Structures are given as C-alpha cells and as structure tokens.
Amino acid sequence: MRLYRLKHTENGVRPVLDEAPDPSPVPGEVLVKIQNASVNYRDLLLLGDPAMTEGVGRVPLSDAAGSVAAVGKGVADWKEGDPVCIPFFRDWIGGIFRNDYMSSAFGGPNTEGVLQDYVSVPARSLIAKPEYLSFAEAATLPCAAVTAWQALMVRGHLREGDTVLVQGTGGVALFALQLAVARGAQVIIISSSDEKLSRARKLGASELINYVRTPDWDETVNALTHGDGVSHVLELGGPETYPRSIKSIRAGGHIAQIGVLTGFGPRPDIDRIRSTNASIDGITVGSRDHFREMNAFLTHQEIHPVIDRVFPFEQAGAPCSSFRTVRDYRVASSRNLEVDPSVRTVFGFE
Ligand SMILES: NC(=O)c1ccc[n+]([C@@H]2O[C@H](COP(=O)([O-])OP(=O)(O)OC[C@H]3O[C@@H](n4cnc5c(N)ncnc54)[C@H](OP(=O)(O)O)[C@@H]3O)[C@@H](O)[C@H]2O)c1
Incomplete structure (x- = not known):
C-alpha cells in the first residue's frame, strides 16, 4: 500500500511518500480503505513536534473517510463495503474524557495516522458515514x-x-x-x-x-x-x-x-x-458518541462541510510546501498569501 511518513528533508519535516505491505485485518478491528483524508491545524503543529519525527517517522493526519475493506475475527457490526469515518480517538468511545485517551489520537506521536491506503480501526470506534455526504466531505468531520x-x-x-x-x-x-x-x-x-x-x-x-x-x-x-x-x-x-x-x-x-x-x-x-x-x-475534540450524535444532526439539517481544494494523494506534501513552521503558516494564513487554510484541504486517494 501507499503511505506517507513524516521525515526530515532539506525543506524541514515533510510527509514523504513511501510503501508498505498491505495490512491484514486484526481480530476485533476493521480494515478501512481510505478514500479521502483532510488537514487540520493540528497536523501542522505536529510537523514541529520532535516526538512525531524522531526515529521512524509517523504517518500523519487524523481525519479520513473510506470503505470497509475487510473485518477481523469477531467483528459482527461491519461488513465489506460499508462507508465509514475514522474517529479522532481510537479509544474515546463515550463518557468523560480520560487522560490516557490522548495517546490514542490518530496521526499523533503514539498512533499512526490516516494518510495511507489502509487504516485498522477497532470495530467499536468506527463511525458510519452520513449517506448524504461525499467521502471528501465526510473526511473533514472527525476533528x-x-x-x-x-x-x-x-x-x-x-x-x-x-x-x-x-x-x-x-x-x-x-x-x-x-x-x-x-x-x-x-x-x-x-x-x-x-x-x-x-x-x-x-x-x-x-x-x-x-x-x-x-x-x-x-x-x-x-x-x-x-x-x-x-x-x-x-x-x-x-x-x-x-x-x-x-x-x-x-x-x-x-x-x-x-x-x-x-x-x-x-x-x-x-x-x-x-x-x-x-x-x-x-475541549479536546470529542468521543465516538459525540461523533454519532453530531452525524444525526448534520443529516437532519443537511449541512455540507466547506471544502476549498482537493489534492491527489501524490501531492499530499503540497499544501505545506511553502512554510517551514507553524509560525510561517500563521503569518501566511493571516496575510492570506500562499496558503488559505480557512477551508478544508482534502486529499483524494483515487
Ligand atoms: N482542543 C481541540 O480539541 C482542538 C480541536 C481542533 C482544533 N483545535 C485548535 O483550534 C484552532 C483552529 O483549528 P483549525 O484546524 O480550525 O484551524 P485552521 O483551519 O487552520 O484555521 C485557521 C484560521 O484561523 C483564523 N485565525 C488565525 N489567527 C487568528 C486570530 N488572531 N484571531 C482570529 N482568528 C484567527 C484565521 O481566519 P481568517 O483567515 O478568517 O482570519 C485562519 O484562516 C487551532 O489552534 C487548533 O490547534 C483544537
């Protein structure tokens, strides 16, 4: 499969295209074929986080939507082809936030992100994609x-x-x-x-x-x-x-x-x-239960997320190519120069 890893390059820490063997479904988990992934301010903050880039580079980004490619042993609630959203936290299902949920955020220092062809997600954390939204729109929801x-x-x-x-x-x-x-x-x-x-x-x-x-x-x-x-x-x-x-x-x-x-x-x-x-x-994003409640509201109100640009998967480095640090990004964004982050940037995995 194709994937990006954060690596040191002559332009600073960047997502670099790489390959890995196709993953197999894990018991209790669902393998999702990613259709679209989207960028948040957090992803830019993490470019400067040493924990993300020391040693083996991490796969970046938290937000994505796709289809169930395979289910692991013991999974009864999902089947191949189901359209889904990736949750922000693997482990925050419901109830009050606990500190140990933080390390289960996708695309952070402890949990690989979604800028790859396949992502494995615990079956109970997965979210059904609202039917009325495209995969690109649904990919903007998790964070x-x-x-x-x-x-x-x-x-x-x-x-x-x-x-x-x-x-x-x-x-x-x-x-x-x-x-x-x-x-x-x-x-x-x-x-x-x-x-x-x-x-x-x-x-x-x-x-x-x-x-x-x-x-x-x-x-x-x-x-x-x-x-x-x-x-x-x-x-x-x-x-x-x-x-x-x-x-x-x-x-x-x-x-x-x-x-x-x-x-x-x-x-x-x-x-x-x-x-x-x-x-x-x-506020720290939200749980699976929050995500589900929100999807019911979005569906009832037919709210469509605002998307600015959709890049091909191969150009995933492009939206952050003109700045090195979050400070540069802030300056660029507030002056409305090279980067317009004010609307979602989404990658298509076709
Ligand atoms: N706690 C959490 O769980 C959580 C979750 C998500 C995001 N966040 C944080 O929330 C913030 C927004 O995230 P995002 O992904 O929505 O960011 P984003 O899409 O990158 O938003 C950038 C926009 O922020 C606005 N902005 C910048 N400086 C500003 C200022 N001084 N006053 C008012 N607006 C300003 C600008 O709007 P204009 O171009 O219109 O001026 C800019 O275009 C980030 O700090 C992010 O880290 C936290």
Missing part, C-alpha cells in the same frame, strides 16, 4: 466538526436565540458557524479578510468584524449585543484573543477553550469569569 459539536452542543447546550462568537474562518470555526445557525443561534464572526467574511455571511453569520481593521473587536461585540456580550465564545486564538474573549462573554455565558492559533499558554485575567458567573470548558 474540526466534532470539536465544534462538543463545544457548542454538548458542553455549551446551545439554544435557539443564543449568541455565539466565532473566531476566524478555519475548519472548527466554519463548522461552529454552520451548527449554530442550524440551531437558530445568532453568530458574530471575526476574520482577517472581508472576502471570507462575506462568505461567512452566506453561511448565515449575522454580524461580521474584520479583526485586522478592528483590533478591539470585543468592544464591537459588546456594542452589537447592547452591552450584554455573547452567550458562547469559541476560543480558538489563545494568548492574543483570550483576554478579549473574556471581555466578550455575557453574564452566565460559556467559553469553550479550544485553540492555540496565536500560540500556547494563555494567561488571561479570569477575574471577570467570577463576577459574571460565566464558565470555561476545556
């Missing part, structure tokens, strides 16, 4: 969509008429926008690009703020909500956005702490959380 779902619906208990602040127009942000609009919430979205804001408007955003022209966007958020602030913030930025997220939350509101787009280690002054009776929830 970005499930994260937005857990943040807004599971932990945030989003209701019709709530107000939601979404940061940027990346994968998690656009799924959050689509889910919130489908639930009947009002979405305020911030972006560095007027063109992307107008696309967000078409997806249902109510209020648009360009965070480059309006760096004090929290003041605008408060003005737009008559001084109240919003009921939900998807905190995607980290250190540079967190203080403004806290200033944007309404009394009793909910901040979902998710992202690190401007770096790690936010040290915000959280005193206002106390005085507003607001709450902050940490």
Whole structure:
C-alpha cells in the first residue's frame, strides 16, 4: 500500500511518500480503505513536534473517510463495503474524557495516522458515514466538526436565540458557524479578510468584524449585543484573543477553550469569569458518541462541510510546501498569501 511518513528533508519535516505491505485485518478491528483524508491545524503543529519525527517517522493526519475493506475475527457490526469515518480517538468511545485517551489520537506521536491506503480501526470506534455526504466531505468531520459539536452542543447546550462568537474562518470555526445557525443561534464572526467574511455571511453569520481593521473587536461585540456580550465564545486564538474573549462573554455565558492559533499558554485575567458567573470548558475534540450524535444532526439539517481544494494523494506534501513552521503558516494564513487554510484541504486517494 501507499503511505506517507513524516521525515526530515532539506525543506524541514515533510510527509514523504513511501510503501508498505498491505495490512491484514486484526481480530476485533476493521480494515478501512481510505478514500479521502483532510488537514487540520493540528497536523501542522505536529510537523514541529520532535516526538512525531524522531526515529521512524509517523504517518500523519487524523481525519479520513473510506470503505470497509475487510473485518477481523469477531467483528459482527461491519461488513465489506460499508462507508465509514475514522474517529479522532481510537479509544474515546463515550463518557468523560480520560487522560490516557490522548495517546490514542490518530496521526499523533503514539498512533499512526490516516494518510495511507489502509487504516485498522477497532470495530467499536468506527463511525458510519452520513449517506448524504461525499467521502471528501465526510473526511473533514472527525476533528474540526466534532470539536465544534462538543463545544457548542454538548458542553455549551446551545439554544435557539443564543449568541455565539466565532473566531476566524478555519475548519472548527466554519463548522461552529454552520451548527449554530442550524440551531437558530445568532453568530458574530471575526476574520482577517472581508472576502471570507462575506462568505461567512452566506453561511448565515449575522454580524461580521474584520479583526485586522478592528483590533478591539470585543468592544464591537459588546456594542452589537447592547452591552450584554455573547452567550458562547469559541476560543480558538489563545494568548492574543483570550483576554478579549473574556471581555466578550455575557453574564452566565460559556467559553469553550479550544485553540492555540496565536500560540500556547494563555494567561488571561479570569477575574471577570467570577463576577459574571460565566464558565470555561476545556475541549479536546470529542468521543465516538459525540461523533454519532453530531452525524444525526448534520443529516437532519443537511449541512455540507466547506471544502476549498482537493489534492491527489501524490501531492499530499503540497499544501505545506511553502512554510517551514507553524509560525510561517500563521503569518501566511493571516496575510492570506500562499496558503488559505480557512477551508478544508482534502486529499483524494483515487
Ligand atoms: N482542543 C481541540 O480539541 C482542538 C480541536 C481542533 C482544533 N483545535 C485548535 O483550534 C484552532 C483552529 O483549528 P483549525 O484546524 O480550525 O484551524 P485552521 O483551519 O487552520 O484555521 C485557521 C484560521 O484561523 C483564523 N485565525 C488565525 N489567527 C487568528 C486570530 N488572531 N484571531 C482570529 N482568528 C484567527 C484565521 O481566519 P481568517 O483567515 O478568517 O482570519 C485562519 O484562516 C487551532 O489552534 C487548533 O490547534 C483544537
């Protein structure tokens, strides 16, 4: 089979095309023939993680969809040809998150990723692909969509008429926008690009703020909500956005702490959380059960993920060829130069 491994090259750590023997089904597991895989910000973060690239290079990427190629001994729930999505975590089936689930994330330092022709997945972790979605669309769901779902619906208990602040127009942000609009919430979205804001408007955003022209966007958020602030913030930025997220939350509101787009280690002054009776929830993607619940909602609402470009499998290195580090990537993305990561990039395995 074909696969990519992260290796040191003269351009830095890159996915390098390789070959391996076709795998056989493992007892209790399902062998999935991958049709499409998609890229997340995490995959770029991991390019700089020594644990990913020391020794034998890992297979990158967590998100994919495909068809069951073979089932291992003892598997009764799946059959050859079933269309499926790969879960983000091999081991988080349901219930409350446990620390040891972290190492079971596909495409991380401890679990091989999905940028390969075949991936073996425990039968109980696998997710049926929503019928109305293409494989490429379904390949965008496991990380970005499930994260937005857990943040807004599971932990945030989003209701019709709530107000939601979404940061940027990346994968998690656009799924959050689509889910919130489908639930009947009002979405305020911030972006560095007027063109992307107008696309967000078409997806249902109510209020648009360009965070480059309006760096004090929290003041605008408060003005737009008559001084109240919003009921939900998807905190995607980290250190540079967190203080403004806290200033944007309404009394009793909910901040979902998710992202690190401007770096790690936010040290915000959280005193206002106390005085507003607001709450902050940490979010780490979601479980198989979250994924299933979300798929039922997506199917009912007929939500289609936004895809920008689909690359052939052989060009999987291309989307990250113009930058070496996440910092370069951030600069490129915020200036809208070589890379437009704000919509899903997907690889086709034809
Ligand atoms: N905790 C978890 O479980 C979890 C799961 C998934 C993702 N994440 C994290 O969530 C973040 C988003 O992930 P993603 O895959 O959706 O990223 P992505 O698709 O690469 O999103 C990039 C977009 O983020 C926006 N952005 C960058 N800097 C910003 C800033 N200072 N303020 C507001 N927006 C900014 C930009 O939007 P514009 O171009 O519109 O300006 C940019 O296009 C990442 O930090 C990722 O690591 C965490």
